[in-house]
Amino acid sequence: MATAQRLKLENIVKEYPGCRANDGVQLTVNAGEIHALLGENGAGKSTLMKVIYGVIQPDAGSITWNGHPLTLQGPAHARELGIGMVFQHFSLFETLTVAENIALSLPADQARDRRKLEARIREVSEHYGMALDPRRYVNSLSIGERQRVEIVRCLIQDSSLLILDEPTSVLTPQEVETLFRTLRQLSQEGCSILFISHKLQEVRDLCHRATVLRQGRVTGECNPGEVSTDDIARMMVGNETPLSTQVEPREPGEVLLDVRELNYRTSDPFGASLQALSMSLRAGEIVGIAGVAGNGQDELLRALSGEALVGNGSIKLGGMAIGQAKPGVRRRLGVAVVPEERLGRGAVPSMSLVDNSLLTAYGEGMVNKGWLAMGKVRDYASRIVEAFGVRTASIDSHAASLSGGNLQKFIIGREALQQPKLLVASHPTWGVDVGSAVAIHEALVRLRDEGAAVLLISEDLDELFQLCGRMGAICAGRLSPLVNTSELTIEQLGQWMAGDFPSATPSEVSHAVA
Numbered sequence: 001m002a003t004a005q006r007l008k009l010e011n012i013v014k015e016y017p018g019c020r021a022n023d024g025v026q027l028t029v030n031a032g033e034i035h036a037l038l039g040e041n042g043a044g045k046s047t048l049m050k051v052i053y054g055v056i057q058p059d060a061g062s063i064t065w066n067g068h069p070l071t072l073q074g075p076a077h078a079r080e081l082g083i084g085m086v087f088q089h090f091s092l093f094e095t096l097t098v099a100e101n102i103a104l105s106l107p108a109d110q111a112r113d114r115r116k117l118e119a120r121i122r123e124v125s126e127h128y129g130m131a132l133d134p135r136r137y138v139n140s141l142s143i144g145e146r147q148r149v150e151i152v153r154c155l156i157q158d159s160s161l162l163i164l165d166e167p168t169s170v171l172t173p174q175e176v177e178t179l180f181r182t183l184r185q186l187s188q189e190g191c192s193i194l195f196i197s198h199k200l201q202e203v204r205d206l207c208h209r210a211t212v213l214r215q216g217r218v219t220g221e222c223n224p225g226e227v228s229t230d231d232i233a234r235m236m237v238g239n240e241t242p243l244s245t246q247v248e249p250r251e252p253g254e255v256l257l258d259v260r261e262l263n264y265r266t267s268d269p270f271g272a273s274l275q276a277l278s279m280s281l282r283a284g285e286i287v288g289i290a291g292v293a294g295n296g297q298d299e300l301l302r303a304l305s306g307e308a309l310v311g312n313g314s315i316k317l318g319g320m321a322i323g324q325a326k327p328g329v330r331r332r333l334g335v336a337v338v339p340e341e342r343l344g345r346g347a348v349p350s351m352s353l354v355d356n357s358l359l360t361a362y363g364e365g366m367v368n369k370g371w372l373a374m375g376k377v378r379d380y381a382s383r384i385v386e387a388f389g390v391r392t393a394s395i396d397s398h399a400a401s402l403s404g405g406n407l408q409k410f411i412i413g414r415e416a417l418q419q420p421k422l423l424v425a426s427h428p429t430w431g432v433d434v435g436s437a438v439a440i441h442e443a444l445v446r447l448r449d450e451g452a453a454v455l456l457i458s459e460d461l462d463e464l465f466q467l468c469g470r471m472g473a474i475c476a477g478r479l480s481p482l483v484n485t486s487e488l489t490i491e492q493l494g495q496w497m498a499g500d501f502p503s504a505t506p507s508e509v510s511h512a513v514a
């Protein structure tokens, strides 16, 4: 018996100024199929998903839905037909409850009877093993629970196609397992799933079929279970791009950053206060900090960057106390920072790449006696785009118009090209394709070899083990000992991530670098 075809796209074209994001895309998704959409950063995946969800209209091409031609009027129309989407950045109101949030996307007749809606939320979430209390306020939910709200919201509307845009990048390994169980169950019940991810092993584990996009065009299809992750990566990035970084060990130099007994009380209700955190970083080494999101990583980055000024405990850079120094002063002393959030914190969405370059790299000869040397700013932006392979129509494009991974490459490039003494990088390869991840890793290793200290905060354990000379974990604002990576097993690191470690005393910290 032939499998029912749920969705068929033919010759979809979508053009933006200076860029053909989708260039004649063909795609079919069958009933009950988990279909991966793969491709390098800027390949056109998110654009295609927005076409399918009715957020944008294609310039050309046709969509067939359950055998019938379709012109989507907008997302509400898509939802009515049974097409649901879970975005990379959730669209929930923090001060409303789960049920209130879900009610907002339902037609009025379904949203009115709140009791009935709450019962339905409980029923759907229990059926799919995603425990959710409809009366809880969204601001009290973890990231994984928020994602559940988005998924349940789609399922309540009887979605028969669920689109997930990089759903696992924000989840802990345990949450990923739960999500995959739910997705497999949905697929067995006939729901189709379109799954965008850069994590190729996950795609192999979960997906029945994969379509690969490159520069807006389909370049291949495969059954991911039958090929290796390297084969899939090659389909995405071609033969020339290396798929992994060679990291030669290197003897580090003098202590550059010295943090002692740092206490910092966070005002973020979902963060973790830093408790007597001590560590030392030497010039010419990459030190990694693993941990489940929300355990103090952001607070540590704020304390080191100067976004938060700390008086309790000490931070010294090259022997100079900087705990009370503002971000601008620290930048002048050679501190560069890559925060986790790209839009809003790493870059201003409505500003061009040129202006975003100026924001942190102004010390690179861009300001002369109070006058801006715009030629230099433009040269700097062009150098970033060139050196880090940032795909953009021009350096005058707004940051918000870049694909997620390309903006990430731009921010890393902007910080790395300043040749900092200390780079603090949080999740530098989040949402970045396999080829670009290698380019970013190489940039970090180059900085190390030029004598910089790099603090790498990441949830990607492969990345940490590959790049770091020493590493440890942060849990509930406490830092484990930082030990030589060659002496650390993944099991031990897992225990440390769960908080099972003795507190490192200041003398142990000194010992670690002696």
Ligand SMILES: Nc1ncnc2c1ncn2[C@@H]1O[C@H](COP(=O)(O)OP(=O)(O)OP(=O)(O)O)[C@@H](O)[C@H]1O
Pocket: 016, 017, 019, 020, 021, 039, 040, 041, 042, 043, 044, 045, 046, 047, 048, 391, 392, 393, 400, 401, 402, 403, 404, 405, 406, 431
């Ligand atoms: N609103 C927009 N204005 C101008 N260009 C855009 C806009 N949205 C996307 N683009 C461009 O379209 C291309 C495809 O972007 P898209 O976000 O679809 O890529 P992607 O495959 O999802 O990438 P990533 O893996 O990095 O998320 C990119 O070159 C991007 O700069």
